[in-house]
Amino acid sequence: KAGVTQTPRYLIKTRGQQVTLSCSPISGHRSVSWYQQTPGQGLQFLFEYFSETQRNKGNFPGRFSGRQFSSSRSEMNVSTLELGDSALYLCASSLKPPGDTQYFGPGTRLTVL
Amino acid sequence: AQSVTQLDSQVPVFEEAPVELRCNYSSSVSVYLFWYVQYPNQGLQLLLKYLSGSTLVKGINGFEAEFNKSQTSFHLRKPSVHISDTAEYFCAVSEFIGTALIFGKGTTLSVSS
Numbered sequence: 001k002a003g004v005t006q007t008p009r010y011l012i013k014t015r016g017q018q019v020t021l022s023c024s025p026i027s028g029h030r031s032v033s034w035y036q037q038t039p040g041q042g043l044q045f046l047f048e049y050f051s052e053t054q055r056n057k058g059n060f061p062g063r064f065s066g067r068q069f070s071s072s073r074s075e076m077n078v079s080t081l082e083l084g085d086s087a088l089y090l091c092a093s094s095l096k097p098p099g100d101t102q103y104f105g106p107g108t109r110l111t112v113l
Numbered sequence: 114a115q116s117v118t119q120l121d122s123q124v125p126v127f128e129e130a131p132v133e134l135r136c137n138y139s140s141s142v143s144v145y146l147f148w149y150v151q152y153p154n155q156g157l158q159l160l161l162k163y164l165s166g167s168t169l170v171k172g173i174n175g176f177e178a179e180f181n182k183s184q185t186s187f188h189l190r191k192p193s194v195h196i197s198d199t200a201e202y203f204c205a206v207s208e209f210i211g212t213a214l215i216f217g218k219g220t221t222l223s224v225s226s
Contacts, residue, residue: 004156033213033214035214035216042216042217042218042219043203043205043214043216043219044216045213045214045215048213056213058213090156090157092157092214101159101162102159102214103159104149104156104157104158105156106154106155106156107155107156
């Protein structure tokens with residue numbers, strides 16, 4: 001069974017631009033969560049989607065948004081990029097929350113110049 | 114609010130020596146507990162998890178962890194480490210009612226010969 005895939009793997013943007021990252025969960029998984037990983041703040045929860053509905057949201061500004069499609073694929077969008085948005089963005093999928101194992105993708109490395 | 118403290122940011126150890134990576138958590142409700150490993154330029158891989166039942170949990174690659182409710186700890190152990198165990202290790206918790214993982218800051222395990 002294929003794992004979680006994230007595209008693109010690497011991205012370079014400039015301040016003020018917007019970006020969309022994509023995540024395809026493991027087949028059959030309906031829950032998708034997003035995390036931001038930075039050297040300073042570590043791993044922080046962004047949001048979680050289940051059956052196209054946002055179930056939970058972390059403490060991030062409104063510039064960070066996401067959605068989930070009926071296929072369970074998810075996208076996250078960051079508008080008006082700031083230098084501090086440079087990070088590894090990780091997506092994880094699970095079969096059924098809560099407490100079920102979350103399987104992580106390789107991440108998208110976003111660099112904001 | 115939940116929080117996770119990994120007591121050591123770096124743990125250097127020689128090959129074939131035992132190792133313990135310490136994790137303490139705080140939460141007002143019951144939690145699920147996880148250990149993940151991250152190799153350079155990769156996503157997170159689940160080592161083991163505690164959901165309920167036996168407090169000694171065995172995971173992949175010879176790792177095990179013990180849940181201690183009275184001390185709110187979930188320390189990770191391996192009796193004999195290999196060079197290939199060099200990686201970043203993350204302890205995480207999630208509550209029953211949600212799936213957002215709260216991560217510790219991570220412990221860098223460096224195994225040398």
